[in-house]
Amino acid sequence: xxxxxxxxxxxxxxxxxxxxxxxxxxxxxxxxxxxxxxxxxxxxxxxxxxxxxxxxxxxxxxxxxxxxxxxxxxxxxxxxxxxxxxxxxxxxxxxxxxxxxxxxxxxxxxxxxx
Amino acid sequence: xxxxxxxxxxxxxxxxxxxxxxxxxxxxxxxxxxxxxxxxxxxxxxxxxxxxxxxxxxxxxxxxxxxxxxxxxxxxxxxxxxxxxxxxxxxxxxxxxxxxxxxxxxxxxxxxx
Numbered sequence: 001x002x003x004x005x006x007x008x009x010x011x012x013x014x015x016x017x018x019x020x021x022x023x024x025x026x027x028x029x030x031x032x033x034x035x036x037x038x039x040x041x042x043x044x045x046x047x048x049x050x051x052x053x054x055x056x057x058x059x060x061x062x063x064x065x066x067x068x069x070x071x072x073x074x075x076x077x078x079x080x081x082x083x084x085x086x087x088x089x090x091x092x093x094x095x096x097x098x099x100x101x102x103x104x105x106x107x108x109x110x111x112x113x114x
Numbered sequence: 115x116x117x118x119x120x121x122x123x124x125x126x127x128x129x130x131x132x133x134x135x136x137x138x139x140x141x142x143x144x145x146x147x148x149x150x151x152x153x154x155x156x157x158x159x160x161x162x163x164x165x166x167x168x169x170x171x172x173x174x175x176x177x178x179x180x181x182x183x184x185x186x187x188x189x190x191x192x193x194x195x196x197x198x199x200x201x202x203x204x205x206x207x208x209x210x211x212x213x214x215x216x217x218x219x220x221x222x223x224x225x226x227x
Contacts, residue, residue, distance in 0.1 A: 042203050042217030050212055094213060101146050101209050105157040
């Protein structure tokens with residue numbers, strides 16, 4: 001049982017390049033989330049999904065797109081990376097309607113845009 | 115939308131002392147309040163959470179209190195140990211509307227041996 005995993009762990013992009021971050025969970029969770037964490041700050045929600053085939057915008061969605069084609073995977077895309085998107089990206093998942101509303105986080109992806 | 119403020123931003127205590135971190139939230143509809151601990155370079159991990167139908171919850175050396183009227187909640191750590199040193203984040207959400215967490219800015223806790 002791996003929990004929540006993220007690929008890749010580190011990435012350096014040049015301005016204007018694109019990339020996709022992959023989040024996978026093996027806990028059969030309905031809800032999945034993408035957050036970003038800038039140095040010395042709390043996490044901010046980018047996008048989230050309440051089930052397979054659904055996505056919705058969070059607090060800071062501009063410049064990102066997401067897809068949830070399979071229940072266990074949640075992809076975060078950057079179409080044209082900007083230096084302002086340099087951050088650590090965390091994926092999380094949780095179940096709905098269970099006794100616990102804990103969000104389980106992945107190990108993070110450290111992205112640098114030069 | 116929800117806004118969560120957290121104080122202090124840094125806290126230094128002697129080993130064995132207590133530590134208190136306070137958060138306020140703006141949306142009276144929020145009903146779930148977790149606390150996460152994050153060590154350097156690691157993922158956030160839940161240490162305790164509380165729902166709005168409960169005023170206090172305790173788990174060994176950690177306790178959380180919630181005042182819905184004043185819209186604030188606090189984390190209490192007793193008998194602090196060096197391994198408690200980390201960044202602590204409070205958060206708030208509405209459980210039945212996506213459970214989207216709004217985080218506070220974090221508190222760096224340093225426990226001096």
